[in-house]
Amino acid sequence: MNSLFDFPTDREASSAAKVRALEALLIEKGVIGSDSVDTVLQHFETMAGPFNGAKIVARAWVDPDYRQRLAADTPAAIAELDLPAGMTGAEGEHMAAVVNDDDVHNLIICTLCSCYPWPVLGLPPYWYKDPVFRARGVREPRAVLREFGVDVPASKEVKVWDSSAQIRWFVVPQRPANTEGMSEAQLAALVTPESMMGVALVAAPAAPVALTAPVA
Numbered sequence: 001m002n003s004l005f006d007f008p009t010d011r012e013a014s015s016a017a018k019v020r021a022l023e024a025l026l027i028e029k030g031v032i033g034s035d036s037v038d039t040v041l042q043h044f045e046t047m048a049g050p051f052n053g054a055k056i057v058a059r060a061w062v063d064p065d066y067r068q069r070l071a072a073d074t075p076a077a078i079a080e081l082d083l084p085a086g087m088t089g090a091e092g093e094h095m096a097a098v099v100n101d102d103d104v105h106n107l108i109i110c111t112l113c114s115c116y117p118w119p120v121l122g123l124p125p126y127w128y129k130d131p132v133f134r135a136r137g138v139r140e141p142r143a144v145l146r147e148f149g150v151d152v153p154a155s156k157e158v159k160v161w162d163s164s165a166q167i168r169w170f171v172v173p174q175r176p177a178n179t180e181g182m183s184e185a186q187l188a189a190l191v192t193p194e195s196m197m198g199v200a201l202v203a204a205p206a207a208p209v210a211l212t213a214p215v216a
């Protein structure tokens, strides 16, 4: 991914240092409490994140009727599942799923800024906010996808969806081969955030996976 956009290699470390300094200053000034940042982090580790999106995708893979309902009315279909509270909260008010199939590959971007469906995908990666990604994603999506390692055949249509405050898109990737015997939980474990943004495919297991015996 570093080959796509030219960021300094110490970007993560230098950002982390800035955040720590800012947090210390805000605590010192009494603007936030000593546990405020941890509370926010915990929310994105346990309540809002790609682990929710993965469960939605796995259900859509095993249940074609659910897949249809998800595409037709995404919030209602999400509400059917047992997910943490807040699926319609911040940045989740207007989520919509688009389904990859043999004919169409979907890619999500936000041309304006970084609109993203937080409850099902968590916070966007830094490159999602990059002006180059946002511009090239629209102008030459196939070339950008190739740089991410996704070579979409010419026979397949590429659709680019522009997230905004009105609609925040996410992708239901295609179910990979060798997963026929897998449980819904096993399937969910295969689904990556990148696949739900459309910049990656879900990798197939090397060999067919046997259905795991139910835990007694």
Ligand code: FE
Binding pocket: 110, 112, 113, 114, 115, 116, 163, 164, 165
């Ligand atoms: Fe945005």
